[in-house]
Structures are given as structure tokens and as C-alpha cells.
Amino acid sequence: MYDTGKIMTGLAAVLVMLTLPFWYSAATGKAVEKHDPVLPKTEKKCVESRQYMRDSHMDLLNRWRDAVVREDRHTYVSQDGTRYEMSLTNTCMKCHVERAQFCDKCHTYMGESPFCWDCHLDRKGVL
Amino acid sequence: MDGSRRAFLKTAGCAILGAGLAAPIARTVGGAVSADATPGELKAGRWAIVVDVRKCLQRENCRACIDACHVAHNVPLIKNPAHEIKWIWKEPFKDTFEAEAHPHLDKGLAGQHVLVLCNHCDNPPCVRVCPTKATWKRADGIVMMDQHRCIGCRYCIAGCPYGSRSFNWQDPRPFITTGIKPEYPTRMKGVVEKCTFCTERLLKGLAPACVEVCNKVAGPGTMTFGDIRDPGSDVVRMLKTGFSIRRKPGLGTEPQIFYLV
Numbered sequence: 496m497y498d499t500g501k502i503m504t505g506l507a508a509v510l511v512m513l514t515l516p517f518w519y520s521a522a523t524g525k526a527v528e529k530h531d532p533v534l535p536k537t538e539k540k541c542v543e544s545r546q547y548m549r550d551s552h553m554d555l556l557n558r559w560r561d562a563v564v565r566e567d568r569h570t571y572v573s574q575d576g577t578r579y580e581m582s583l584t585n586t587c588m589k590c591h592v593e594r595a596q597f598c599d600k601c602h603t604y605m606g607e608s609p610f611c612w613d614c615h616l617d618r619k620g621v622l
Numbered sequence: 623m624d625g626s627r628r629a630f631l632k633t634a635g636c637a638i639l640g641a642g643l644a645a646p647i648a649r650t651v652g653g654a655v656s657a658d659a660t661p662g663e664l665k666a667g668r669w670a671i672v673v674d675v676r677k678c679l680q681r682e683n684c685r686a687c688i689d690a691c692h693v694a695h696n697v698p699l700i701k702n703p704a705h706e707i708k709w710i711w712k713e714p715f716k717d718t719f720e721a722e723a724h725p726h727l728d729k730g731l732a733g734q735h736v737l738v739l740c741n742h743c744d745n746p747p748c749v750r751v752c753p754t755k756a757t758w759k760r761a762d763g764i765v766m767m768d769q770h771r772c773i774g775c776r777y778c779i780a781g782c783p784y785g786s787r788s789f790n791w792q793d794p795r796p797f798i799t800t801g802i803k804p805e806y807p808t809r810m811k812g813v814v815e816k817c818t819f820c821t822e823r824l825l826k827g828l829a830p831a832c833v834e835v836c837n838k839v840a841g842p843g844t845m846t847f848g849d850i851r852d853p854g855s856d857v858v859r860m861l862k863t864g865f866s867i868r869r870k871p872g873l874g875t876e877p878q879i880f881y882l883v
Contacts, residue, residue, distance in 0.1 A: 568657065
């Protein structure tokens with residue numbers, strides 16, 4: 496093989512660059528913060544199952560929005576038959592009091608910036 | 623035996639496929655929006671407001687209804703008239719009732735300010751021109767806004783002959799000086815807003831904030847809210863007590879704010 500030394504050095508350099516994130520966090524002990532949303536202490540049960548809320552809360556909120564604003568319907572019947580007032584501020588945020596402790600945790604981690612907060616506020620009135 | 627093995631494999635295959643599909647479908651279906659009416663909600667065939675101008679004008683500097691509305695709905699206080707946001711406000715008589723103003727009008731009246739708000743027209747031009755259906759007329763006559771769908775084109779502002787609509791040229795939140803009410807959303811830069819006849823209060827069985835506070839401060843009957851289609855309603859009763867006019871009736875918008883003069 497010609498230029499073995501150069502090729503091997505180049506390959507090694509590329510390998511180091513590709514694995515840099517691992518070396519960096521191993522060396523500094525700093526990694527991207529784990530997204531651990533703080534669940535409300537007062538309630539054990541959300542509107543729907545945990546899995547459904549994880550997968551589809553955005554669809555649920557879109558359906559709630561359209562029903563409330565456009566159809567003047569305000570009651571949601573969950574899969575287990577419980578009735579809820581459809582309201583981000585007055586139902587969701589009643590338990591998830593602080594947006595920063597719940598919503599933002601995953602949204603920030605995922606690089607999501609939903610426009611809910613352009614207008615809606617959490618219970619503490621935090622912008 | 624071949625036949626039955628084939629049938630068994632078919633059934634087993636379908637069962638596995640079904641089980642595999644059922645779980646993700648169950649995950650995404652969720653519950654249902656109930657068609658039931660909200661208990662205690664105020665309902666009407668056609669909402670309307672009657673303003674008794676004779677009583678209202680006696681309290682020249684009264685701002686009770688304006689403050690109540692603007693605080694309840696997080697309406698920002700912006701001094702610059704080009705950027706200001708208003709849901710309910712006072713307008714000089716000659717601008718409110720252009721057709722009724724003339725050079726020989728009582729000087730006192732000409733200089734006074736009349737209470738104005740969205741007329742919730744029966745034939746609303748704002749609704750006709752909105753390209754996204756962000757504003758529409760509900761079955762009970764309320765001309766409603768969907769801030770989620772507003773693209774800020776301001777056609778509705780051009781369409782409304784009463785100036786009832788305001789555009790957010792900037793983030794309104796820094797201008798909400800009375801303390802933001804978290805129960806009601808603010809608006810964002812780039813959307814149009816206006817009076818909604820307090821749909822959020824009607825839901826709880828309450829009259830609009832302006833009407834409620836006005837009747838406390840200025841006495842009952844100064845502002846009356848009710849169903850204009852119901853012959854026994856307060857608004858119909860009030861309209862029988864005197865001569866009433868509406869703003870710019872010649873335009874054919876059929877405004878539903880009536881002024882007893």
C-alpha cells in the first residue's frame with residue numbers, strides 16, 4: 496500500500512473527530528442534560544394513558560383547540576370515560592403548573608418550539 | 623390435513639397482524655369530544671347589546687366597562703394611536719353617528735363620546751374578506767376570532783366600517799400593565815383581535831364583563847345584553863323604552879349594538 500502512514504493518520508484523525516462527542520463528554524463529565532419532566536405530585540392520572548400522551552398530546556391539543564374555538568364544544572370524554580373541560584390553561588396547566596418544569600423539558604431537548612406559548616400562559620403567569 | 627393447516631396458518635396470521643395493528647391504533651385514537659352542551663352556558667338565537675346612551679353620557683369620564691374588559695382579556699395599553707389595541711372604547715359622537723351629526727347639533731352632544739365596540743354584525747364584512755376563516759359568525763350571531771388561524775393580512779380591518787378591529791404590530795405582553803391574567807391567553811405579534819362578546823364568560827353563565835360592571839357602576843339598564851330573537855328578553859324590553867339607532871345602518875351590515883338616544 497502506498498502512503499500507508501498518511502492514510503492511517505488520516506483515518507485515525509477522522510475516527511477521533513467522529514467519536515469526539517463521546518470523548519468530550521467522557522473527559523468533561525458534561526453531556527446534554529437528560530430530559531426529565533417533573534410530573535405533578537397531586538395527580539397520578541393524566542387525561543389519557545401515559546403512552547398516548549407521550550405520542551399524541553399535540554394531536555389531542557389540536558382537536559381540543561378546534562372543538563373549543565370553532566365548534567363551541569368544551570367537554571372531552573377520555574377513553575376511560577372521564578369528562579374533562581378542554582382547556583390548555585385551565586385543565587392541563589392546573590396540574591402541570593409550571594411549563595418550565597414539564598413542557599419545556601422535552602421540547603427544549605428535542606429542539607421543538609411550539610407556538611402555544613406565544614399566547615397561552617402557565618398558571619403562574621410565566622411568559 | 624393440508625386444508626386445515628392452511629386454514630390454521632391463515633387464522634394465526636390474521637390474529638398476529640390484528641394484534642400488531644391494534645396496539646398502535648389504540649395509542650393514537652384517544653377519547654372523544656362530547657357533543658353535550660356545557661351545563662349553565664348562556665345560549666341565544668341572536669345575541670345583542672342595547673346601550674342606553676342617555677344614561678351612559680351622564681358619566682362622561684366613566685371607564686368602568688373599558689377597564690373591566692381590557693383587564694379580563696389581557697388587552698395591552700399602547701399609547702401610540704397607530705398601534706393601540708381596543709376591544710371597547712369611547713368615540714366622539716360625530717364619528718360614531720356620522721349620519722346623525724350636523725352643524726346645528728347640540729354642542730354638548732357633539733363633543734361627547736359614545737361607547738363603541740364590535741357590532742357583531744348579522745352581515746359582517748370582516749368575515750366575508752377573511753381568507754383563512756380565522757373570523758366567522760357563530761350560530762348565536764357572535765363574530766368570533768380564531769387567533770390560531772389568523773395570518774395577519776388585515777383585510778378584516780379594512781373591511782370593518784366601525785374600526786372595531788386592532789392589529790398587533792408588536793408583542794403586546796410588555797404593554798399589559800395591569801398584570802397578566804393567566805386564565806385568558808394574550809395575543810401575539812401579527813394577529814388581529816377584537817371583542818368576542820365574552821364567549822368565555824357566557825360559557826360560565828355570566829353576561830359580558832362590560833355589561834356586568836356597567837350595571838353595577840352606572841345602574842341597571844345602562845347596558846343590556848340578551849337574545850334579540852326572544853320577545854321576552856331584556857334587550858327587546860329595553861328597545862321598547864325609547865328610540866334606538868345603530869351605527870352606519872345604510873351599509874347593510876346589520877349591526878347588533880343598539881343605542882337608545
